[in-house]
Structure formats: C-alpha cells, structure tokens
Amino acid sequence: VADALDQLKSRFTELRQLFGVSSLLTWDQRTIMPPAGVTHRGQQLALLQRIGHDKLTDPAIGRLLEEVAPVAESLDPDSDDAGFLRLARRMYEKAVQVPTDLRAEMALASAEASPVWVKAKETSDFPLFLEPLERNVELRHRYVECFGPQDEPYDVLLDDFEPEMKTAEVSRIFDEIKAELVPLIAELRDRDIDASFLSGSFPVDRQVALGQEVTDLFGHRPDAWRIDPTEHPFASGAGIDDIRITTHYYADSLESLFSTMHEYGHGLYEHQIPRRFAHLPIGSGASLALHESQSRMWENLVGRSVPFWRYFYPRVQEVFPEQLRGVELDRFYAAINRVRPSLIRIRADEVTYGMHVILRFEIEQDIVNGRVELRDLPRVWAEKMDAYLGIDVPDDANGVLQDMHWASGLIGYFSTYLLGTVMSVQIWEKAVEDVPDLDERMEGGDFATLREWLGDNVHAHGRKFTPQETLRRATGSTIDAKPYLAYLKRKYGAPVAA
Amino acid sequence: VADALDQLKSRFTELRQLFGVSSLLTWDQRTIMPPAGVTHRGQQLALLQRIGHDKLTDPAIGRLLEEVAPVAESLDPDSDDAGFLRLARRMYEKAVQVPTDLRAEMALASAEASPVWVKAKETSDFPLFLEPLERNVELRHRYVECFGPQDEPYDVLLDDFEPEMKTAEVSRIFDEIKAELVPLIAELRDRDIDASFLSGSFPVDRQVALGQEVTDLFGHRPDAWRIDPTEHPFASGAGIDDIRITTHYYADSLESLFSTMHEYGHGLYEHQIPRRFAHLPIGSGASLALHESQSRMWENLVGRSVPFWRYFYPRVQEVFPEQLRGVELDRFYAAINRVRPSLIRIRADEVTYGMHVILRFEIEQDIVNGRVELRDLPRVWAEKMDAYLGIDVPDDANGVLQDMHWASGLIGYFSTYLLGTVMSVQIWEKAVEDVPDLDERMEGGDFATLREWLGDNVHAHGRKFTPQETLRRATGSTIDAKPYLAYLKRKYGAPVAA
Numbered sequence: 001v002a003d004a005l006d007q008l009k010s011r012f013t014e015l016r017q018l019f020g021v022s023s024l025l026t027w028d029q030r031t032i033m034p035p036a037g038v039t040h041r042g043q044q045l046a047l048l049q050r051i052g053h054d055k056l057t058d059p060a061i062g063r064l065l066e067e068v069a070p071v072a073e074s075l076d077p078d079s080d081d082a083g084f085l086r087l088a089r090r091m092y093e094k095a096v097q098v099p100t101d102l103r104a105e106m107a108l109a110s111a112e113a114s115p116v117w118v119k120a121k122e123t124s125d126f127p128l129f130l131e132p133l134e135r136n137v138e139l140r141h142r143y144v145e146c147f148g149p150q151d152e153p154y155d156v157l158l159d160d161f162e163p164e165m166k167t168a169e170v171s172r173i174f175d176e177i178k179a180e181l182v183p184l185i186a187e188l189r190d191r192d193i194d195a196s197f198l199s200g201s202f203p204v205d206r207q208v209a210l211g212q213e214v215t216d217l218f219g220h221r222p223d224a225w226r227i228d229p230t231e232h233p234f235a236s237g238a239g240i241d242d243i244r245i246t247t248h249y250y251a252d253s254l255e256s257l258f259s260t261m262h263e264y265g266h267g268l269y270e271h272q273i274p275r276r277f278a279h280l281p282i283g284s285g286a287s288l289a290l291h292e293s294q295s296r297m298w299e300n301l302v303g304r305s306v307p308f309w310r311y312f313y314p315r316v317q318e319v320f321p322e323q324l325r326g327v328e329l330d331r332f333y334a335a336i337n338r339v340r341p342s343l344i345r346i347r348a349d350e351v352t353y354g355m356h357v358i359l360r361f362e363i364e365q366d367i368v369n370g371r372v373e374l375r376d377l378p379r380v381w382a383e384k385m386d387a388y389l390g391i392d393v394p395d396d397a398n399g400v401l402q403d404m405h406w407a408s409g410l411i412g413y414f415s416t417y418l419l420g421t422v423m424s425v426q427i428w429e430k431a432v433e434d435v436p437d438l439d440e441r442m443e444g445g446d447f448a449t450l451r452e453w454l455g456d457n458v459h460a461h462g463r464k465f466t467p468q469e470t471l472r473r474a475t476g477s478t479i480d481a482k483p484y485l486a487y488l489k490r491k492y493g494a495p496v497a498a
Numbered sequence: 499v500a501d502a503l504d505q506l507k508s509r510f511t512e513l514r515q516l517f518g519v520s521s522l523l524t525w526d527q528r529t530i531m532p533p534a535g536v537t538h539r540g541q542q543l544a545l546l547q548r549i550g551h552d553k554l555t556d557p558a559i560g561r562l563l564e565e566v567a568p569v570a571e572s573l574d575p576d577s578d579d580a581g582f583l584r585l586a587r588r589m590y591e592k593a594v595q596v597p598t599d600l601r602a603e604m605a606l607a608s609a610e611a612s613p614v615w616v617k618a619k620e621t622s623d624f625p626l627f628l629e630p631l632e633r634n635v636e637l638r639h640r641y642v643e644c645f646g647p648q649d650e651p652y653d654v655l656l657d658d659f660e661p662e663m664k665t666a667e668v669s670r671i672f673d674e675i676k677a678e679l680v681p682l683i684a685e686l687r688d689r690d691i692d693a694s695f696l697s698g699s700f701p702v703d704r705q706v707a708l709g710q711e712v713t714d715l716f717g718h719r720p721d722a723w724r725i726d727p728t729e730h731p732f733a734s735g736a737g738i739d740d741i742r743i744t745t746h747y748y749a750d751s752l753e754s755l756f757s758t759m760h761e762y763g764h765g766l767y768e769h770q771i772p773r774r775f776a777h778l779p780i781g782s783g784a785s786l787a788l789h790e791s792q793s794r795m796w797e798n799l800v801g802r803s804v805p806f807w808r809y810f811y812p813r814v815q816e817v818f819p820e821q822l823r824g825v826e827l828d829r830f831y832a833a834i835n836r837v838r839p840s841l842i843r844i845r846a847d848e849v850t851y852g853m854h855v856i857l858r859f860e861i862e863q864d865i866v867n868g869r870v871e872l873r874d875l876p877r878v879w880a881e882k883m884d885a886y887l888g889i890d891v892p893d894d895a896n897g898v899l900q901d902m903h904w905a906s907g908l909i910g911y912f913s914t915y916l917l918g919t920v921m922s923v924q925i926w927e928k929a930v931e932d933v934p935d936l937d938e939r940m941e942g943g944d945f946a947t948l949r950e951w952l953g954d955n956v957h958a959h960g961r962k963f964t965p966q967e968t969l970r971r972a973t974g975s976t977i978d979a980k981p982y983l984a985y986l987k988r989k990y991g992a993p994v995a996a
Contacts, residue, residue: 024526028526035721037740039739040739226530241532242532242538243532
C-alpha cells in the first residue's frame, strides 16, 4: 500500500509538472511570444492537455486509489497524505466522467471562439460573437450531462471553479449583498470627490520601478519572481520558485500600481505553498475564490487603506511630483476610494465591483437554465446595468463583450471574484484579531507580519481541504457576507478621510 | 496503409510539438527565468523527455512502420512522405536501442554536472569537475554499448549530432585542414593590424537597436521573431513562426553584432522550413553541421565581407561616431578580420577557429578510446594549444573548462562546428555561381536574394535527406574542405583591404 501511495504521488507529480509547463506556455503567449507563434502555441497547449487528461484517466490510477482506500480512511484527515488522496480521488472521479472527445471539442470551440470575440469586441458587434457563444453554451450542456441528472445544472459548472460550492448558496449570498449594495451605491454615487490628479502624466518607466518597489516592500524571494507587462494582467508561474505576475501600464494613470498589488496577492499565495507538498496537486491555491481573496486583500484591504498610504504616499509623491506634489494624503486617499458606477468590471471601485459580478452570475443562471435567448444578452445586460448601477451601456464592447470568459468557455467562473472578495474581509478581520497592531505595523512599513500570517493560516493548507474548510481553518467560519458588508459601510458610509 | 501513414504522421507531429515545448522551456531558462526556477525547469524538461521517449518507442510505431514499409519503397524518394518515413524509421530504430533508465541516468548526470562545471570554471579548478566528467564519459560508453559491437565507438556518438557521418571521414577532413591551417596561422599571426578602435565604448542600447536593424536588413517575418540578451548566445524557437535568437552585449565591443548575424543564420534556417511539413520532424534543419553552415555563412561570408561592409559601415559609423568617426572602411575591415591566436573558441577569428575545433575533436577521440586519463586533460589541452596556435594556456577556465559541452554530456558535438564552416563555403560558392552578381547585390543592400536562394536550395529540404545528401542537392558535392581552404588563403593570404 505504501508503494501504491508512492506510485500515485509520482503520477500526480507529473500532472502538477505538466500544469507548470502549460502555465509557462500560457504566460509566454500572453506576454512576449511573437504574435505569429499563436498557431504553434495552441497546438502545444492542446497536446499537453491531452497528455494530462490521458494520464489522469489512466485506469491504473483508479486501481491504485482502490488499493490505498482502506489506508486512506485510517489517516489523520489533517495530514498531507489524506489531503492528497482526497484531491487525487476527486480529480480522477471528475475526469473519468468526461469523454476525451468532448474535452477536445470544448478546447477547440474555446480556441475558435476567442479570436471571434476579439474581433467582435473591437467592432462592438455582439451578433458576430453569437454563433461561437451558442457553441460554447451547447458544449457546456453536454458537459453537464456527463455527470448525470442534476437538480441544478449550473452546480456542475460552478464546481469546476469553486469546488463543492452550490449555486443556491451563491445566490443566497449574492442576494444578501445586492440588497445592501444597491442602496449604498445610490447614496455614494454623487459625492463630490476630486480625482483629477489621478489622470495625467505617469511615465511608464517610473511605474515599472514603483511596481517593483511595492512588491519588494510587501516581500517575496526576489530570485523567484518576475513582473512583466501584458494586455490583460494575470498571475502565473511554473512553481513556487518561479512566480510571474503581469500588469498593464497606462501612461496616464496609476492603475498599474493597484493591478500589481492585486497580482502580487495571487503570486504570494502560490509562492508560499509549503515546499514539502509543492510538487503535488495539493501544492497550489485551494480555489479561485480563495485566490481572489488574496489578490483583493492586497489590492484593497492593504492597497487602498489608510495605514499603507501613510507609509507609502510620500514615496509615490516623490516619484510623480508633477502630478501629486500639492495633493495631500487625505485628498489622494479619497480619490483612490471614490465610488462611481462605471461600465467596466475590472476598473470598478470596491463598492460597485460586487454588482458587476452579481449581474454576470444572474445572467449565467438564465443562460444555463434557458431563460434567456443568447441574442437578447445585450438588452438584458443593459437593463441590469441600469437597475443595479444606474448607468447606460453605450455599446457591446463596453457591455456584454467586455470580458473574455464566455469566449474561453469559462461559464461558472465569475462568481468566484465576489466570493473571494467576501472572504478577503473575513480573513483580514481574523488577521487583525490575531495581530491587533497590524495597522500600526503597516504604517511603519512592516508587511512581513501580514505576509507570514497569511502563509501560516491560509497558504499553509494549499489545496489539502475544500475551499470552505480552508476558510474555516483560517477564520473559524465558512463564507459569510456580513463582515464584507459591514466593512464597506464602515469605510464608505462615513465621509472618507485618511 | 494510407491510414497507417496518417497515424504515423499524427504521432510524429506530437513529437515535433513536444520538441517545440522543450525548446521554449529551455529558451526561457536561458534568457528570463527567475534563477530559483531551475529546479522546476529541470524536472519539467526531464518529464517532457520521458514522455517523448515513451511516445517514440511505443511498439505501435514499430508496427505502423512495418505496415507502411511496402508502400514506402514505392514512393518517390524525393517526396515528403518518403523523407518523413526515412527519418521516422531512423528515429524509432535508434530510440528503441536505449533503455529508458539509461536515458534518465544520462539526463540526470548532465543536469548534475552542469552546476559543478559552472563552479569549476568560475574558480578555474579542473579537479573539481573531474568526477562528474568521469560519470558522463562512463555513461557514454554504456550508451555506445547499446548499439552493439563497434569498430569505432565514437561513430555512435557522432551520429547523434551529425547523422551518418563517420569518425574516419571527419579525421580525414580535419587532417587535411590542419596541414594547411597551422602554417597559414604561423604566417598571419604577426601581421601588424590596428584593431584598437574595436575596444572602447559601445553603449548597449545602441547595440540592441543595431542588432535589430541588421536582422531586419537580412530579412524575416517580423511578427515571428524575437532577439533577447543571454549569457551564452543561441538560437531556438517553438516553430517556424516563433523564432527566438539571443545574443550577449558587451559594452566595450561590437561582438554582439557578429553573434547576432550568426544566430540569425540559425534562426533563418528554421524560419524558412516549408510550411507543408513544418509540423513533422522533417520540419527542421538537417543536422548540426548544416545548421552551422548557415550561421557561419551569415556571420563570416556575409558579415565579414567587403560587400556587406561597403553597404553597412556608414550606418555603424553613424551609430558609434565616438569610436569609428575617423576610421576608414579599409582599416575597419582589416581589424574585424585580424588573425590572432587566442584562448577562447567562440571569440576566435575565421582562420584560427578551425584549430580550436580540431583540438577538441582529437581530445574526444582520445577520451572515448581510453588513450588519455581524464585528469591529464589540462596538460593535453595546453600541449595542443601550443602546437597548433602557439600560445600558452594560463588556467583551466581559459582552457579545458571553457565550453559547457562535456558538462552537458555532449561528447561528439564539437566537430560539427568546423564541418559546418567547411560546408558554408561550398554552399556560398554555389550561391555565387547561381547568382553571379551576389556581391553587387549585397553592396546595394539586397540580402533577400541570398536569403531566398538559401530557402530554395538548402532550407527547402528540411530534414528529408541525410546531411550529406542535402549538401549534395544544394551544391552538387558532398563535404569537401578544398573550397574552404582556398577561401581562407584567398581572403587572408593576400594583404587585406576593402
């Protein structure tokens, strides 16, 4: 049995390594690859996916899992081996449900839809995107069917992004949030806050140096990180010692700084996975939502906080004196926290952000349950934007076509952005409970305390437990929107001042 | 049978794609990877090698090859399919000789030897490198044994780098070259040529721009290329539309310009492989020597020629006026072609270069045939450097430890550098025969003619034929040192002037 366990580990180590290779290839494609290389890259990634799927669904894995089953039950459930075997079984059992041909069709449909989406977005022409979208949706229905009859088909899709989370649970949480956010936004939207100095001239070379400086300040092993420019920022990497975050520099705004802090949070999560199981599939973040809890925490709970800016604002003023010399901290802080409904999710402020996600989650429900015709999506989108954020959608590029997710077949993904944001506040409050002087430490430039607390309390678990169990171990509670809503009202309900 | 051929192609397409993935990972490692990522990368590359080896030695490939054998014989031997089947059979038959375990041991020994070599080179301490070198040599003996009794064991090693080339043939060619080069070097070495202006201040940013300019001038599809800095320059890529060349910029010399032209030659060869078979293993250069014929041609026959510099020198003067303003073309041309025995192969001039290679080839013979104790290599090296180039070797770092090849287990590789150089002149003379005004065209800035001639006459064959057959199709002759020797004597025997 010990031998069977070793064999399983060896096979799943290969899967983890293949994932690292694919991540690197995708990173390369999205940062520095010569554009014409896209054809090779698509084929290479598809091949790696096929190889991985074949390895994961090898009947030998099923036999080995049976062989170790009696022992698995006797293991300490907190042990690395127990965590590994839970995840291995879960991965295997999900993978064998889906025929290889369907996987290949899904991959091909995504690959074909993406360039059509790019073109449709460029020309703001939703009808152009309709056919590939229909194809992706149809394939998701076939995918769901692989798992047998479902009370809630969307559960199957959601589970791929947020393991064991249920649609009903997300709906409950999102309804609770919506009920509070809509009136809060209405109250805050017309506050007169000057943010004019956040537009202007922010030379890119100085932004690059500043992004480096802020990630150095937050902390990481410098021989194991890169920061590179890209079109749509993301974090990636080939393993805990090869972390790559990306950002997009706009010469007329400071946006890259917040984007860098966001991606730092993702990068740090993977970077601080314990070395002893980093080579196994449990050696990564527990879920997309938990990942987002880390990125949103560094971007918002640190990166838009008073203590951080008390420490760091003089430095930013020094780097961009033309823009910020005469701007006091209070005004700067108010500006970076201004609430203003806007069209684009990834540029939304902390308060309106949630409504962008809820809108997408609701539309996905209607799509999967056949309650909306796909050709009507622009209209549905505009109605919800008006109802939730009170703004008009001028065109599809700034509406239903803004995100790449549906083109890539990622239906069921969006909710994790808000679930993670909710969790980020729960985790934050536990950190503050454990380290009562966390604010003072940050104000003094100490971010190691928070980084290490996250390492010990969140990152240490890797993917050994379900996301909710991971959160419970970190905070004592599963997901709960109340701390998040209280935080928003506390921070934004009162007049803002640093 | 048509189906068997398709199946074979599909399997070998996967092998070609896996090779592209490994190339990209190696490129990344040698250019931009965070240093700590080396552990992940070694494991990832080893896994890809194992997967590739398993795929190549799958008994199904043997059966498919048998199935298509009758048809293979009836194919036009010049056809793509015939070329593909010849290569596929050769790859399969070689791969199945070698146990997977031995392959893994060889890969591991190379991986372990490389950092020891780096350290030994840094501290110029050959004894430190002795043990891993012994291990690599011992594993090569075991490798050779896999192929049964051999009259000439070195043939087996050579064949991996230069298919179907024999040790005796290389010895014959190298003896012919040595007999002419040693006296030619003695004659040229003391010529008084001023090259002082080639040392000084060549700001790196301007070198970067100039390297880009010269590769643009030579020509390629710009959306399919990158040039990046690295420690030891090389050319690589993930496919014909994703070509990556690298160079090293020294702030005090123009060396990067010649290195860039060299790597351009390698890159162009892969870039101009016909698209119709680029996805198969025949879709790459025919051998290391033929590859080197392309790089040495662009570096030397173009890049150190009068016509090129008549066209390009004014531009280089313009870019580096501080260094070159007062230096006329004649003096510049003489300086970049100065013959001067030196310690380091990769910095050697066109004339002395050959002796560096011959020395290594001779030492490798002695190693493989057990005629030298490995611990005596520094002494043997010094003796040959004295005999062939008349210079003293001050330390191991500038002697036997200078190249990474033996640390990487690449025994049998070196001769291809000189074989390729010899071929470069044969190919060049055929190009001039076909395009009599080639010099005038280059002098007028037209490099497309040469590029296209190479595409039609060399690159078009990919790896469909043996290296010698490829050369014969391009030039009418197999390898012949006479044109090379005549070229050197013609160019360097007379006083040099542009």
